Amino acid sequence: MRTYAIGDIHGHLDKLEEAHRRIAEDRVRVGDTDAPVVHIGDQVDRGPDSRGVIDYLIRGHEAGKPWVTLKGNHDRMFTGFMADPDSHDAGLRAELHWIHPRLGGETTLASYGVERAGERLLHDLHEEASSKVPGAHMTFLRGLPTSFARGGVLFVHAGIRPGVPLAAQSEDDLLWIRRDFHDYRGDFGCLVVHGHTPVDAVTHYGNRLNIDSGAGYGHALSTVVIEDDKVWLLDGLGREAIRPTLS
Template sequence: MRTYAIGDIHGHLDLLQAAQARVAEDRARVGDSEAPLVHIGDLIDRGPRSRQVVEHLMAGQARGENWVVLKGNHDRMFERFLEDPYAHDPMLRSGIEWMHPRVGGVTTLASWGVRNPEERPLPEVHADTLAAVAPEARAWIAALPTSFRRDEQLFVHAGIRPGVALADQVEDDLLWIRAEFLDDPRDHGVLVVHGHTAIDKVTHYGNRLNMDSSAAYGGPVSAAVIEGRQAWLLTPEGRVPLV
Protein backbone atom coordinates (compact mmCIF):
# COMPACT_ATOMS: atom_id res chain seq x y z
CA MET A 1 0.00 0.00 0.00
CA ARG A 2 1.58 3.24 -1.19
CA THR A 3 1.57 6.44 0.86
CA TYR A 4 3.54 9.64 0.33
CA ALA A 5 4.93 11.72 3.20
CA ILE A 6 6.45 15.16 3.60
CA GLY A 7 8.45 16.11 6.69
CA ASP A 8 8.55 19.19 8.91
CA ILE A 9 7.97 22.43 6.96
CA HIS A 10 8.53 25.25 9.48
CA GLY A 11 7.24 28.10 7.37
CA HIS A 12 9.18 27.34 4.17
CA LEU A 13 6.59 27.49 1.41
CA ASP A 14 9.12 27.22 -1.42
CA LEU A 15 10.63 24.06 0.06
CA LEU A 16 7.17 22.58 0.63
CA GLN A 17 6.14 23.22 -2.96
CA ALA A 18 9.38 21.65 -4.23
CA ALA A 19 8.69 18.54 -2.12
CA GLN A 20 5.11 18.36 -3.39
CA ALA A 21 6.42 18.63 -6.97
CA ARG A 22 8.62 15.58 -6.38
CA VAL A 23 5.56 13.68 -5.15
CA ALA A 24 3.67 14.70 -8.30
CA GLU A 25 6.57 13.47 -10.45
CA ASP A 26 6.58 10.09 -8.72
CA ARG A 27 2.79 9.79 -9.05
CA ALA A 28 3.16 10.36 -12.79
CA ARG A 29 5.92 7.75 -13.08
CA VAL A 30 3.93 5.02 -11.31
CA GLY A 31 0.49 6.10 -12.52
CA ASP A 32 -0.97 6.56 -9.03
CA SER A 33 -3.21 9.53 -8.40
CA GLU A 34 -4.99 7.99 -5.41
CA ALA A 35 -2.33 7.42 -2.72
CA PRO A 36 -2.61 10.02 0.06
CA LEU A 37 0.12 12.54 0.79
CA VAL A 38 0.69 12.96 4.54
CA HIS A 39 2.29 16.14 5.89
CA ILE A 40 3.92 15.24 9.20
CA GLY A 41 3.27 18.51 11.05
CA ASP A 42 5.20 21.55 12.25
CA LEU A 43 3.81 23.66 9.46
CA ILE A 44 4.85 26.91 11.11
CA ASP A 45 7.55 28.76 13.12
CA ARG A 46 11.16 29.68 12.37
CA GLY A 47 10.70 30.02 8.61
CA PRO A 48 9.40 33.25 7.01
CA ARG A 49 6.12 32.12 5.39
CA SER A 50 4.06 30.26 7.97
CA ARG A 51 0.82 31.96 6.98
CA GLN A 52 1.38 31.09 3.34
CA VAL A 53 2.11 27.44 4.21
CA VAL A 54 -1.15 27.19 6.14
CA GLU A 55 -3.16 28.87 3.39
CA HIS A 56 -1.53 26.70 0.71
CA LEU A 57 -2.43 23.50 2.53
CA MET A 58 -5.95 24.68 3.29
CA ALA A 59 -6.49 25.59 -0.36
CA GLY A 60 -5.19 22.23 -1.55
CA GLN A 61 -7.54 20.31 0.69
CA ALA A 62 -10.44 22.56 -0.33
CA ARG A 63 -9.91 21.81 -4.03
CA GLY A 64 -9.85 18.07 -3.35
CA GLU A 65 -6.16 17.20 -3.11
CA ASN A 66 -5.68 13.90 -1.28
CA TRP A 67 -3.62 15.59 1.42
CA VAL A 68 -3.53 14.62 5.08
CA VAL A 69 -2.09 17.34 7.33
CA LEU A 70 -1.09 16.35 10.86
CA LYS A 71 -0.67 18.62 13.86
CA GLY A 72 2.85 19.19 15.16
CA ASN A 73 3.91 20.57 18.52
CA HIS A 74 4.59 24.00 17.00
CA ASP A 75 1.12 24.04 15.46
CA ARG A 76 -0.37 23.17 18.85
CA MET A 77 1.54 26.00 20.54
CA PHE A 78 0.12 28.47 18.02
CA GLU A 79 -3.37 27.04 18.51
CA ARG A 80 -3.08 27.51 22.26
CA PHE A 81 -1.66 31.02 21.91
CA LEU A 82 -4.71 31.95 19.86
CA GLU A 83 -6.92 30.62 22.65
CA ASP A 84 -4.96 32.16 25.52
CA PRO A 85 -1.73 34.20 25.13
CA TYR A 86 -0.70 33.20 28.66
CA ALA A 87 -1.13 29.47 28.08
CA HIS A 88 1.99 27.39 28.72
CA ASP A 89 2.34 24.08 26.92
CA PRO A 90 3.08 21.54 29.67
CA MET A 91 5.71 19.90 27.50
CA LEU A 92 7.76 23.11 27.29
CA ARG A 93 10.37 23.90 29.90
CA SER A 94 9.44 26.61 32.38
CA GLY A 95 10.61 29.99 31.15
CA ILE A 96 10.26 29.15 27.45
CA GLU A 97 7.09 30.16 25.66
CA TRP A 98 5.91 30.10 22.06
CA MET A 99 7.35 33.55 21.31
CA HIS A 100 10.78 32.65 22.73
CA PRO A 101 13.50 33.06 20.04
CA ARG A 102 14.33 29.35 20.26
CA VAL A 103 10.74 28.38 19.45
CA GLY A 104 10.05 30.75 16.57
CA GLY A 105 6.57 32.11 17.17
CA VAL A 106 7.65 35.66 16.36
CA THR A 107 8.36 34.69 12.74
CA THR A 108 4.90 33.17 12.48
CA LEU A 109 3.29 36.36 13.80
CA ALA A 110 5.30 38.38 11.28
CA SER A 111 3.94 36.26 8.43
CA TRP A 112 0.45 37.32 9.52
CA GLY A 113 1.54 40.96 9.69
CA VAL A 114 1.83 41.22 13.48
CA ARG A 115 4.86 43.42 14.04
CA ASN A 116 7.27 43.90 16.96
CA PRO A 117 5.49 41.51 19.35
CA GLU A 118 8.45 41.44 21.74
CA GLU A 119 8.17 45.20 22.27
CA ARG A 120 4.44 45.46 23.00
CA PRO A 121 2.09 44.31 25.77
CA LEU A 122 0.98 40.72 25.27
CA PRO A 123 -2.79 41.48 25.27
CA GLU A 124 -2.22 43.95 22.44
CA VAL A 125 -0.21 41.41 20.44
CA HIS A 126 -2.90 38.79 21.04
CA ALA A 127 -5.66 41.13 19.88
CA ASP A 128 -3.73 41.94 16.70
CA THR A 129 -3.17 38.22 16.08
CA LEU A 130 -6.85 37.39 16.41
CA ALA A 131 -7.65 40.19 13.99
CA ALA A 132 -5.05 38.92 11.50
CA VAL A 133 -5.69 35.16 11.55
CA ALA A 134 -8.88 34.31 9.70
CA PRO A 135 -11.41 32.30 11.72
CA GLU A 136 -11.26 29.59 9.03
CA ALA A 137 -7.49 29.22 9.48
CA ARG A 138 -7.81 29.15 13.25
CA ALA A 139 -10.48 26.42 13.09
CA TRP A 140 -8.44 24.44 10.56
CA ILE A 141 -5.34 24.43 12.77
CA ALA A 142 -7.36 23.42 15.83
CA ALA A 143 -8.96 20.51 13.94
CA LEU A 144 -5.73 19.01 12.58
CA PRO A 145 -5.50 15.28 13.41
CA THR A 146 -2.60 13.92 15.45
CA SER A 147 -2.18 10.60 13.65
CA PHE A 148 -3.02 8.77 10.43
CA ARG A 149 -3.00 4.96 10.14
CA ARG A 150 -2.78 3.14 6.84
CA ASP A 151 -2.13 -0.60 6.70
CA GLU A 152 1.42 -1.18 8.02
CA GLN A 153 2.13 2.54 8.40
CA LEU A 154 1.38 4.95 11.24
CA PHE A 155 2.02 8.65 10.63
CA VAL A 156 2.50 10.93 13.64
CA HIS A 157 4.48 14.09 14.29
CA ALA A 158 6.92 13.02 17.02
CA GLY A 159 6.44 9.32 17.69
CA ILE A 160 4.63 6.97 20.03
CA ARG A 161 5.20 5.73 23.55
CA PRO A 162 6.60 2.19 23.19
CA GLY A 163 4.62 -0.53 24.93
CA VAL A 164 1.36 1.45 24.84
CA ALA A 165 -1.34 0.25 22.46
CA LEU A 166 -1.69 2.47 19.40
CA ALA A 167 -5.30 3.20 20.31
CA ASP A 168 -4.20 4.44 23.76
CA GLN A 169 -1.50 6.91 22.67
CA VAL A 170 -1.92 10.43 24.08
CA GLU A 171 -1.46 13.72 22.26
CA ASP A 172 1.48 14.90 24.39
CA ASP A 173 3.50 11.89 23.23
CA LEU A 174 2.33 11.98 19.61
CA LEU A 175 3.45 15.62 19.35
CA TRP A 176 6.45 15.80 21.69
CA ILE A 177 8.08 12.45 22.56
CA ARG A 178 11.77 11.96 21.86
CA ALA A 179 14.21 9.70 23.71
CA GLU A 180 11.80 7.04 24.95
CA PHE A 181 10.69 6.48 21.36
CA LEU A 182 13.88 7.23 19.44
CA ASP A 183 16.02 4.91 21.57
CA ASP A 184 13.60 1.95 21.45
CA PRO A 185 14.57 -0.67 18.84
CA ARG A 186 11.43 -2.80 19.17
CA ASP A 187 8.97 -3.41 16.38
CA HIS A 188 5.85 -1.35 17.08
CA GLY A 189 3.55 -3.44 14.91
CA VAL A 190 3.67 -0.71 12.24
CA LEU A 191 6.31 1.42 10.59
CA VAL A 192 6.08 4.73 12.47
CA VAL A 193 6.64 7.63 10.07
CA HIS A 194 7.46 10.79 12.02
CA GLY A 195 9.38 14.04 12.20
CA HIS A 196 9.99 16.41 15.15
CA THR A 197 13.61 15.42 15.80
CA ALA A 198 15.79 17.21 13.26
CA ILE A 199 18.47 15.13 11.54
CA ASP A 200 20.69 15.68 8.51
CA LYS A 201 18.70 13.48 6.13
CA VAL A 202 15.66 11.22 6.10
CA THR A 203 16.59 7.94 7.80
CA HIS A 204 14.92 4.52 8.00
CA TYR A 205 15.63 2.78 11.31
CA GLY A 206 13.68 -0.40 10.60
CA ASN A 207 10.88 0.29 13.08
CA ARG A 208 10.52 3.99 12.23
CA LEU A 209 11.21 6.52 9.49
CA ASN A 210 12.32 10.03 10.49
CA MET A 211 11.24 12.63 7.90
CA ASP A 212 12.58 15.77 9.62
CA SER A 213 15.55 16.83 7.49
CA SER A 214 16.11 20.10 9.36
CA ALA A 215 14.14 22.62 7.29
CA ALA A 216 14.02 24.73 10.47
CA TYR A 217 17.82 24.98 10.39
CA GLY A 218 18.62 25.41 6.71
CA GLY A 219 17.91 21.88 5.47
CA PRO A 220 15.33 20.76 2.91
CA VAL A 221 11.72 19.75 3.30
CA SER A 222 11.90 16.10 2.30
CA ALA A 223 9.40 13.87 0.53
CA ALA A 224 9.28 10.08 0.58
CA VAL A 225 7.11 7.28 -0.71
CA ILE A 226 6.34 4.33 1.56
CA GLU A 227 5.11 0.97 0.28
CA GLY A 228 4.40 -1.45 3.10
CA ARG A 229 7.43 -0.87 5.33
CA GLN A 230 9.83 -0.02 2.52
CA ALA A 231 10.57 3.61 1.73
CA TRP A 232 12.28 5.72 -0.89
CA LEU A 233 13.44 9.32 -0.73
CA LEU A 234 12.06 11.35 -3.63
CA THR A 235 14.73 13.38 -5.40
CA PRO A 236 14.83 15.35 -8.69
CA GLU A 237 16.48 12.24 -10.20
CA GLY A 238 13.79 9.87 -8.90
CA ARG A 239 13.58 7.38 -6.03
CA VAL A 240 16.51 6.65 -3.72
CA PRO A 241 16.01 3.59 -1.46
CA LEU A 242 15.98 4.24 2.29
CA VAL A 243 17.46 1.04 3.71
Protein backbone atom coordinates (compact mmCIF):
# COMPACT_ATOMS: atom_id res chain seq x y z
CA MET A 1 0.00 0.00 0.00
CA ARG A 2 2.12 2.84 -1.33
CA THR A 3 1.02 6.50 -1.47
CA TYR A 4 2.98 9.62 -2.38
CA ALA A 5 2.16 13.02 -0.89
CA ILE A 6 3.30 16.58 -1.59
CA GLY A 7 3.09 19.44 0.91
CA ASP A 8 1.60 22.92 0.55
CA ILE A 9 2.61 24.23 -2.90
CA HIS A 10 1.67 27.91 -2.54
CA GLY A 11 2.17 28.98 -6.12
CA HIS A 12 5.60 27.44 -6.70
CA LEU A 13 5.33 25.64 -10.02
CA ASP A 14 9.07 24.95 -10.22
CA LYS A 15 9.02 23.20 -6.85
CA LEU A 16 5.93 21.20 -7.82
CA GLU A 17 7.56 20.00 -11.02
CA GLU A 18 10.65 18.95 -9.05
CA ALA A 19 8.46 17.06 -6.57
CA HIS A 20 6.91 15.08 -9.40
CA ARG A 21 10.33 14.38 -10.90
CA ARG A 22 11.38 12.85 -7.60
CA ILE A 23 8.24 10.75 -7.52
CA ALA A 24 8.87 9.58 -11.08
CA GLU A 25 12.41 8.54 -10.12
CA ASP A 26 11.12 6.63 -7.10
CA ARG A 27 8.50 4.89 -9.22
CA VAL A 28 11.27 3.62 -11.49
CA ARG A 29 13.28 2.36 -8.52
CA VAL A 30 10.35 0.40 -7.04
CA GLY A 31 8.57 -0.50 -10.28
CA ASP A 32 5.30 1.27 -9.43
CA THR A 33 3.21 3.25 -11.91
CA ASP A 34 -0.13 3.24 -10.12
CA ALA A 35 0.37 4.56 -6.57
CA PRO A 36 -1.63 7.76 -6.03
CA VAL A 37 -0.04 11.15 -5.46
CA VAL A 38 -1.83 13.34 -2.92
CA HIS A 39 -1.42 17.13 -3.05
CA ILE A 40 -2.21 18.19 0.51
CA GLY A 41 -3.86 21.54 -0.33
CA ASP A 42 -3.00 25.25 -0.61
CA GLN A 43 -2.16 25.24 -4.29
CA VAL A 44 -2.23 29.05 -4.41
CA ASP A 45 -0.99 32.26 -2.71
CA ARG A 46 2.42 33.65 -1.72
CA GLY A 47 4.41 32.07 -4.55
CA PRO A 48 4.87 33.62 -8.02
CA ASP A 49 2.88 31.25 -10.25
CA SER A 50 -0.42 30.11 -8.77
CA ARG A 51 -1.95 30.14 -12.24
CA GLY A 52 0.78 27.84 -13.52
CA VAL A 53 0.28 25.46 -10.59
CA ILE A 54 -3.45 25.15 -11.23
CA ASP A 55 -2.90 24.66 -14.98
CA TYR A 56 -0.38 21.92 -14.18
CA LEU A 57 -2.74 20.14 -11.80
CA ILE A 58 -5.71 20.37 -14.16
CA ARG A 59 -3.66 18.92 -17.02
CA GLY A 60 -2.54 16.02 -14.84
CA HIS A 61 -6.06 15.20 -13.69
CA GLU A 62 -7.44 15.47 -17.21
CA ALA A 63 -4.68 13.15 -18.48
CA GLY A 64 -5.83 10.50 -15.99
CA LYS A 65 -2.78 10.60 -13.75
CA PRO A 66 -3.32 8.92 -10.37
CA TRP A 67 -3.48 12.23 -8.55
CA VAL A 68 -5.59 13.47 -5.65
CA THR A 69 -5.66 17.21 -5.01
CA LEU A 70 -7.16 18.33 -1.70
CA LYS A 71 -8.71 21.68 -0.88
CA GLY A 72 -6.74 24.02 1.40
CA ASN A 73 -7.86 27.15 3.19
CA HIS A 74 -6.03 29.36 0.69
CA ASP A 75 -7.78 27.65 -2.20
CA ARG A 76 -11.13 28.32 -0.52
CA MET A 77 -10.27 31.97 0.15
CA PHE A 78 -9.44 32.44 -3.55
CA THR A 79 -12.75 30.97 -4.70
CA GLY A 80 -14.57 32.95 -2.02
CA PHE A 81 -13.14 36.22 -3.32
CA MET A 82 -13.97 35.34 -6.89
CA ALA A 83 -17.58 34.69 -5.89
CA ASP A 84 -17.85 37.85 -3.77
CA PRO A 85 -15.08 40.45 -3.18
CA ASP A 86 -16.51 41.17 0.27
CA SER A 87 -16.38 37.53 1.34
CA HIS A 88 -14.54 36.71 4.56
CA ASP A 89 -13.57 33.11 5.19
CA ALA A 90 -14.90 31.68 8.44
CA GLY A 91 -11.43 30.63 9.56
CA LEU A 92 -9.77 33.99 8.94
CA ARG A 93 -9.19 36.66 11.57
CA ALA A 94 -11.66 39.54 11.31
CA GLU A 95 -9.06 42.20 10.49
CA LEU A 96 -7.56 40.29 7.55
CA HIS A 97 -8.64 39.94 3.93
CA TRP A 98 -7.42 37.45 1.36
CA ILE A 99 -5.38 40.10 -0.50
CA HIS A 100 -3.50 41.12 2.67
CA PRO A 101 0.28 40.63 2.12
CA ARG A 102 0.37 38.05 4.92
CA LEU A 103 -2.00 35.79 3.01
CA GLY A 104 -0.72 36.14 -0.53
CA GLY A 105 -3.86 36.74 -2.55
CA GLU A 106 -2.17 39.68 -4.25
CA THR A 107 0.51 37.41 -5.72
CA THR A 108 -2.12 34.94 -6.91
CA LEU A 109 -3.99 37.65 -8.80
CA ALA A 110 -0.70 38.96 -10.24
CA SER A 111 -0.10 35.52 -11.78
CA TYR A 112 -3.28 36.12 -13.80
CA GLY A 113 -2.15 39.59 -14.85
CA VAL A 114 -4.16 41.47 -12.22
CA GLU A 115 -1.67 43.94 -10.77
CA ARG A 116 -1.46 46.14 -7.65
CA ALA A 117 -4.26 44.32 -5.86
CA GLY A 118 -3.39 45.80 -2.49
CA GLU A 119 -3.74 49.37 -3.78
CA ARG A 120 -7.18 49.08 -5.38
CA LEU A 121 -10.84 49.08 -4.42
CA LEU A 122 -12.07 45.54 -3.96
CA HIS A 123 -14.95 45.78 -6.41
CA ASP A 124 -12.75 47.23 -9.16
CA LEU A 125 -10.19 44.53 -8.47
CA HIS A 126 -12.87 41.85 -8.59
CA GLU A 127 -14.17 43.11 -11.93
CA GLU A 128 -10.76 42.74 -13.56
CA ALA A 129 -10.09 39.41 -11.89
CA SER A 130 -13.42 38.08 -13.15
CA SER A 131 -12.32 38.81 -16.71
CA LYS A 132 -8.88 37.22 -16.35
CA VAL A 133 -9.22 34.19 -14.06
CA PRO A 134 -10.45 31.23 -16.12
CA GLY A 135 -13.75 29.79 -15.00
CA ALA A 136 -12.20 26.32 -15.30
CA HIS A 137 -9.77 27.22 -12.52
CA MET A 138 -12.62 28.14 -10.19
CA THR A 139 -14.52 24.99 -11.09
CA PHE A 140 -11.45 22.91 -10.34
CA LEU A 141 -10.73 24.53 -6.96
CA ARG A 142 -14.34 24.54 -5.79
CA GLY A 143 -14.69 20.85 -6.61
CA LEU A 144 -11.64 19.66 -4.68
CA PRO A 145 -12.25 17.05 -1.96
CA THR A 146 -11.36 17.82 1.65
CA SER A 147 -9.99 14.39 2.57
CA PHE A 148 -8.63 11.17 1.13
CA ALA A 149 -8.29 7.87 2.99
CA ARG A 150 -6.17 4.93 1.89
CA GLY A 151 -5.30 1.95 4.03
CA GLY A 152 -4.52 3.19 7.51
CA VAL A 153 -3.74 6.74 6.39
CA LEU A 154 -5.99 9.80 6.21
CA PHE A 155 -4.90 12.82 4.18
CA VAL A 156 -6.38 16.26 4.99
CA HIS A 157 -5.13 19.80 4.63
CA ALA A 158 -5.06 21.08 8.21
CA GLY A 159 -6.12 18.21 10.46
CA ILE A 160 -9.17 16.78 12.16
CA ARG A 161 -11.03 17.52 15.38
CA PRO A 162 -10.30 14.80 17.95
CA GLY A 163 -13.28 12.70 18.95
CA VAL A 164 -15.35 13.58 15.89
CA PRO A 165 -16.00 10.88 13.24
CA LEU A 166 -14.61 11.74 9.84
CA ALA A 167 -18.07 11.92 8.29
CA ALA A 168 -19.02 14.56 10.86
CA GLN A 169 -15.91 16.72 10.55
CA SER A 170 -16.60 20.30 9.47
CA GLU A 171 -14.88 21.71 6.39
CA ASP A 172 -13.72 24.65 8.53
CA ASP A 173 -11.77 22.26 10.77
CA LEU A 174 -10.38 20.21 7.89
CA LEU A 175 -9.05 23.40 6.30
CA TRP A 176 -8.12 25.52 9.35
CA ILE A 177 -7.69 23.57 12.61
CA ARG A 178 -4.42 23.91 14.49
CA ARG A 179 -4.03 23.72 18.26
CA ASP A 180 -6.77 21.24 19.19
CA PHE A 181 -5.42 18.86 16.57
CA HIS A 182 -1.72 19.47 17.22
CA ASP A 183 -2.01 19.10 20.99
CA TYR A 184 -3.83 15.77 20.84
CA ARG A 185 -1.54 12.85 21.68
CA GLY A 186 -4.09 10.06 21.41
CA ASP A 187 -4.81 7.59 18.63
CA PHE A 188 -6.82 8.96 15.72
CA GLY A 189 -7.43 5.42 14.49
CA CYS A 190 -5.16 6.15 11.52
CA LEU A 191 -2.08 8.18 10.64
CA VAL A 192 -3.24 11.69 9.71
CA VAL A 193 -1.08 13.29 7.02
CA HIS A 194 -1.50 17.06 6.82
CA GLY A 195 0.04 20.42 6.02
CA HIS A 196 -1.24 23.94 6.80
CA THR A 197 1.18 24.72 9.63
CA PRO A 198 4.79 25.07 8.42
CA VAL A 199 7.54 23.16 10.22
CA ASP A 200 11.28 23.22 9.63
CA ALA A 201 11.21 19.69 8.22
CA VAL A 202 8.71 16.89 7.70
CA THR A 203 7.84 15.69 11.19
CA HIS A 204 6.23 12.41 12.31
CA TYR A 205 4.47 12.78 15.67
CA GLY A 206 3.30 9.18 15.90
CA ASN A 207 -0.39 9.90 15.30
CA ARG A 208 0.11 12.55 12.59
CA LEU A 209 2.63 13.52 9.92
CA ASN A 210 3.16 17.19 9.01
CA ILE A 211 4.51 17.58 5.47
CA ASP A 212 4.32 21.40 5.14
CA SER A 213 7.95 22.49 5.22
CA GLY A 214 7.27 26.12 4.30
CA ALA A 215 7.40 26.32 0.50
CA GLY A 216 5.19 29.39 0.76
CA TYR A 217 7.93 31.14 2.76
CA GLY A 218 10.82 30.31 0.46
CA HIS A 219 11.67 26.90 1.92
CA ALA A 220 11.49 23.41 0.46
CA LEU A 221 8.39 21.73 -0.92
CA SER A 222 8.55 18.32 0.69
CA THR A 223 7.53 15.04 -0.92
CA VAL A 224 7.01 11.81 1.00
CA VAL A 225 6.20 8.21 0.22
CA ILE A 226 4.21 6.14 2.70
CA GLU A 227 4.19 2.35 2.65
CA ASP A 228 2.00 0.80 5.34
CA ASP A 229 3.45 2.24 8.59
CA LYS A 230 6.73 3.49 7.11
CA VAL A 231 7.46 6.99 5.81
CA TRP A 232 10.31 8.32 3.68
CA LEU A 233 11.20 11.80 2.47
CA LEU A 234 12.13 11.90 -1.21
CA ASP A 235 15.24 14.03 -1.57
CA GLY A 236 17.61 14.49 -4.46
CA LEU A 237 19.45 11.27 -3.61
CA GLY A 238 16.53 8.91 -3.03
CA ARG A 239 14.70 8.07 0.20
CA GLU A 240 15.37 9.30 3.73
CA ALA A 241 13.49 7.50 6.50
CA ILE A 242 11.17 9.65 8.66
CA ARG A 243 10.62 8.10 12.06
CA PRO A 244 8.22 9.17 14.81
CA THR A 245 9.67 11.70 17.22
CA LEU A 246 10.13 10.66 20.83
CA SER A 247 7.98 12.62 23.29
